[in-house]
Amino acid sequence: MPNLDKSLVADLPMFAGVEPDDLNDILREAQSIRYQKGASVFQQDEEAHSFFILLHGHLRVMKVTPDGQQVVVRYVTPGEIFGIAMAMGRGTYPATALAVVDSLALVWPSAAWPRLVAKHPSLAVNTIQTVGSRLQDAHTRVVEMSTEQVERRVAHALLRLAKQAGRKGEDGIRIDFPISRQDVAEMTGTTLHTVSRILSAWEDQGLVESGRQRISIRDPHKLFILAERPSG
Amino acid sequence: MPNLDKSLVADLPMFAGVEPDDLNDILREAQSIRYQKGASVFQQDEEAHSFFILLHGHLRVMKVTPDGQQVVVRYVTPGEIFGIAMAMGRGTYPATALAVVDSLALVWPSAAWPRLVAKHPSLAVNTIQTVGSRLQDAHTRVVEMSTEQVERRVAHALLRLAKQAGRKGEDGIRIDFPISRQDVAEMTGTTLHTVSRILSAWEDQGLVESGRQRISIRDPHKLFILAERPSG
DNA sequence: GGGCTTGTTTGATCTGACGCAAACTGGGAG
């Protein structure tokens, strides 16, 4: 993995507790690959040949049902490890990852994983924490889907997006990659029509400002109230 | 951990690749504790003082929302590790675990985890796989909640219960612990009323046979068809 | 810059499932 600023990578949670020398050893086996906007990084059910760390850009991870419906599992933000299907004991990827903007990732062959983990036990510990926190997120989402109605689910989704990919601008916190009504619908288990109606209503109230594949949160606090309040 | 048949424990997936001597080392730090039906093993938001392996019985793991609604996260079956909040980097349990029948578990202090993992790297590898497979399950559930309507969600839930806690009887596959309509509702994000209606209909069609806190699947194949078919 | 594609808005209608309410029943406690 030539010509890459290691100081950035060294601070990632995945490499916490890893000595600089060991880090070099780990990075030596990786290559960096660019993905153009719209390109797929890996496909659902494809053999899990590699695992990755995102350096730049944003990915959408989604699952497709047998009858063609899509569900957005999550968005990957820089610094995150992803595609670790092999480490989780699977032979294939459980979902598809797509670059929503031009992106750059470190890529290791899955075959390197057992060796790396054996040599650098911190990796295993950090991976447990990473996967564990994703499990929490997934459970949170199950709880939301079970108990909240659509408007609040959308509010929660937007707040989450703002936290992990929000960029402060003059019109509030803007989600830093193109995202459509359809995408939000696939994150919250509803339809683009309903999302559109909700965003229109929020726009009238001055809560958000949005357009074609673009959402900014003007009033995060009010949105938060709306997300938490049983019926507000 | 005195007087326990180690041969049973040795075959658990969590201890795959662990040498017998090492296993003794691990088990030495555990104690076994009994939980009466209805007793809580740990509580949501409580400090994560211990982690566990279930030896006998069944636990219901659930989350409670701020406004008091419950969601069943999963049922724990014998052989499974649970309560590993600490390993996942959390200080408190994210959910409550309740014994639905008299149960028996091995219990380790959470403080022992780092030491055990450091000494027996297989534990970390196995834990990643365990947590990973739970993450898959959770994502599957999110997809179901997003794309399927209630009847199919209930069908999937029952099939899953049958697979992990089914006991063959004369009236089909019976779920091996007391489970109410309310419980099924909390697993599928619906109400006990709707579950009751669905089960009644299925009973008329000879798909299931059920009663007070008791469900048997008479015709798993037809139920499976119903669960998978877009509109059957 | 004109046309086309892709995403968005908004209206009208329909319905699955929820909420409420009330009756019913299995099985344990005394």
Added chain:
DNA sequence: CTCCCAGTTTGCGTCAGATCAAACAAGCCC
């Protein structure tokens, strides 16, 4: 054996949100 309670069944009215349908707009390509 009877009472009682928790769990279950079932009917009915209602509504959040899906579905269907159509017009509309922002970019992008040529």
